[in-house]
Amino acid sequence: MARIEADDLRKVFRSPDKRPGLAGSLRHLVERRYSEKVAVDGISLRVDEGEAVAYVGPNGAGKSTTIKLLTGILVPTSGEVRVNGIVPHRNRVENARGIGVVFGQRTSLWWDLAVRDSLELLRDMHGLSTAEYWANLDRLVEMLGIGDLLSSTARRLSLGQRMRADLAAALLHDPPIVYLDEPTIGLDIEVKDRLRAFLRQIVAEGTTLVLTTHDLGEIEDVCSRLVIIDHGRIVHDGGLRQVIETYARERVMHVDLAARPVSLAGIATRLAGATVIEERDGLGVAVTFDPLAHTAGDVLTAIQAELQVVDLRIKEPAIEDVVRRVYAGQLIPGPDDSPDDSPDDSPVR
Amino acid sequence: MTAAVTLPSAPPRRTPTVRQTLRAYRAMGRAAFRSLVAYQTSFLFGLLATTLAAVAMLYLWRSVLAAGRVNGFDWPAMKAYLLVAFVAGSLVSSYVDYRMAGRIQQGDVAMDLVRPVDYQRSRLAEALGFGGYELGTGLVVAAAAAALFGGVPAPAHRSLGAFAVSAVLVLPLRFGIVYISALVVFWTRNYVGVQSARIALITLFSGSLVPLSFFPGWLQGLAAALPFAGMASTPALLYIGRLTGADAWRDVGVQAAWTVGLWWLGRAMWRGASRQLTVHGG
Numbered sequence: 358m359a360r361i362e363a364d365d366l367r368k369v370f371r372s373p374d375k376r377p378g379l380a381g382s383l384r385h386l387v388e389r390r391y392s393e394k395v396a397v398d399g400i401s402l403r404v405d406e407g408e409a410v411a412y413v414g415p416n417g418a419g420k421s422t423t424i425k426l427l428t429g430i431l432v433p434t435s436g437e438v439r440v441n442g443i444v445p446h447r448n449r450v451e452n453a454r455g456i457g458v459v460f461g462q463r464t465s466l467w468w469d470l471a472v473r474d475s476l477e478l479l480r481d482m483h484g485l486s487t488a489e490y491w492a493n494l495d496r497l498v499e500m501l502g503i504g505d506l507l508s509s510t511a512r513r514l515s516l517g518q519r520m521r522a523d524l525a526a527a528l529l530h531d532p533p534i535v536y537l538d539e540p541t542i543g544l545d546i547e548v549k550d551r552l553r554a555f556l557r558q559i560v561a562e563g564t565t566l567v568l569t570t571h572d573l574g575e576i577e578d579v580c581s582r583l584v585i586i587d588h589g590r591i592v593h594d595g596g597l598r599q600v601i602e603t604y605a606r607e608r609v610m611h612v613d614l615a616a617r618p619v620s621l622a623g624i625a626t627r628l629a630g631a632t633v634i635e636e637r638d639g640l641g642v643a644v645t646f647d648p649l650a651h652t653a654g655d656v657l658t659a660i661q662a663e664l665q666v667v668d669l670r671i672k673e674p675a676i677e678d679v680v681r682r683v684y685a686g687q688l689i690p691g692p693d694d695s696p697d698d699s700p701d702d703s704p705v706r
Numbered sequence: 707m708t709a710a711v712t713l714p715s716a717p718p719r720r721t722p723t724v725r726q727t728l729r730a731y732r733a734m735g736r737a738a739f740r741s742l743v744a745y746q747t748s749f750l751f752g753l754l755a756t757t758l759a760a761v762a763m764l765y766l767w768r769s770v771l772a773a774g775r776v777n778g779f780d781w782p783a784m785k786a787y788l789l790v791a792f793v794a795g796s797l798v799s800s801y802v803d804y805r806m807a808g809r810i811q812q813g814d815v816a817m818d819l820v821r822p823v824d825y826q827r828s829r830l831a832e833a834l835g836f837g838g839y840e841l842g843t844g845l846v847v848a849a850a851a852a853a854l855f856g857g858v859p860a861p862a863h864r865s866l867g868a869f870a871v872s873a874v875l876v877l878p879l880r881f882g883i884v885y886i887s888a889l890v891v892f893w894t895r896n897y898v899g900v901q902s903a904r905i906a907l908i909t910l911f912s913g914s915l916v917p918l919s920f921f922p923g924w925l926q927g928l929a930a931a932l933p934f935a936g937m938a939s940t941p942a943l944l945y946i947g948r949l950t951g952a953d954a955w956r957d958v959g960v961q962a963a964w965t966v967g968l969w970w971l972g973r974a975m976w977r978g979a980s981r982q983l984t985v986h987g988g
Contacts, residue, residue, distance in 0.1 A: 425816065428819075428820050429819065429820070430816045430819045430820065430983070431983060432980065432981045432983075446980075449819060450822050450823065450824060451721075451822075453819075453820050453821055453822040453823075454822045456820065458817075458820045460816065460817070463813070463814055463816065463817055464817070465817045465820070465821075467737055467741065468741075469740070469741040469744040469745070470737060470740065470741065474737065474740075477733070478733050478734065478737055479821075481726075481729050481730045481732075481733040482730045482733070482734075482821055482822055482823050483722075483822055484722035484723070484726035484727075484729075484730070
């Protein structure tokens, strides 16, 4: 069952084109000029119940704008969107009942109230019964470790405390869909770990999760699907493993040697397409290979034919490598970048 | 995935009952009241400024009217008029629009949009919550000023009913103007100018400084047609008994029509404004 359906979603922002200085401002009064910025450029997305999707891309790629279109905060310039079967920007209030939202850079807590008071306000807004409220609150307090924050005023909380309180606020009404936009920005390792464990748990319980983050550990820990966006378009959409295999297929075998080799040329000749680099001051070799061209066994055999191996490690590609390549502009959207595209067809440079 | 079963974490969305909805807005009103109490100091400084202005007006009018009745106003009636206008003017203070405009400018309005409550009704609920505090402090200041200037007459019996209705309408009417002017920020991105313009218009056309009957005829006609008279002049004239009978109910009718009209104008503007929204960053 699709919880989120977006079809060819576009958002264009129009901003006044003012020349600098007072003269520029005055001129703008007479001759209005605007420049258009396409923040989201034809995004189609379908997220099923219980899926955890990482929505990743460089700064300014359109991640937050997409989330704001899906949550009904922004009205799309064109395209269709349905969340829980509702058009969010047309039925904002009804939509808000079925979603939980955390924007890492903003708070949904009332700044001058104690956290508990904010949560009670949300209880009343969502029409929760006392029993539901206490059951959910007890669970959130335990999972997020916020018991001693409840009586603090929101503005006195540290960033990590505020974020946990904000998560409790977003999840208090047990929403079937949760959007988290950079939820771990500025948090320390311990709090991050706790949050990840928490997110894994709610996903396991059937919550649909859309997560934007720069934190790659979070993606690997929590999400099973990765959507990469750049310049407002989806450049890849697929399972996490599949993405790694498509874009970061290379493995590296690091080998420790008994003695310094005379030459590495022999290994390179045996393994077509692999690169061989000296390591550890000559006492090691790193062989980068494509597992579809050579098995790890082939690589090891080739090395052993030339050198005496003491120890070895194989480094698997991390999601980090994929995303780094996107950030560096190495993945370019194809002419047809519908998410159903076979990833092998997407050009990689 | 074809799982059509409802998972435990996906409860059916419930449409809240009227009672639950009212409970939500009441809770927001209470929260607003409490946050105003938290910022008491800054609020009371604002109140001090308006109080000083009101006291200055009282001294001014006392010397103007020392020689006798002007334009039908004697000193006791003028005192009462100015103090009723003062209390009316203390409702929906700049607090409501200051807060709203700030959230729009900084994009925090995004958080207001993912709450399961109507935006405009929520702001009204908050204005009512603030209003409780504003009315309390306004009445205390007015009572102190009345004592300082030798007391004020009780409300006129003849127009008591109309006065009661008019007094109740002051807050929602002022809210309409304040709400609409704060929404302008969606287009201007800046609130300082809009707020000054609003305050100037209200001060002049509500009759809170100078009763509208002191204006030249054409300006009186204009002021009668605008929504601002209902914010001070109408309730104050009803209090002192200058508006009675059919005239009283006509003016209260105008006040009520503007209250309803501005509410719907605000609704229409909100629809346009929310399309205008750009939220940068987080």
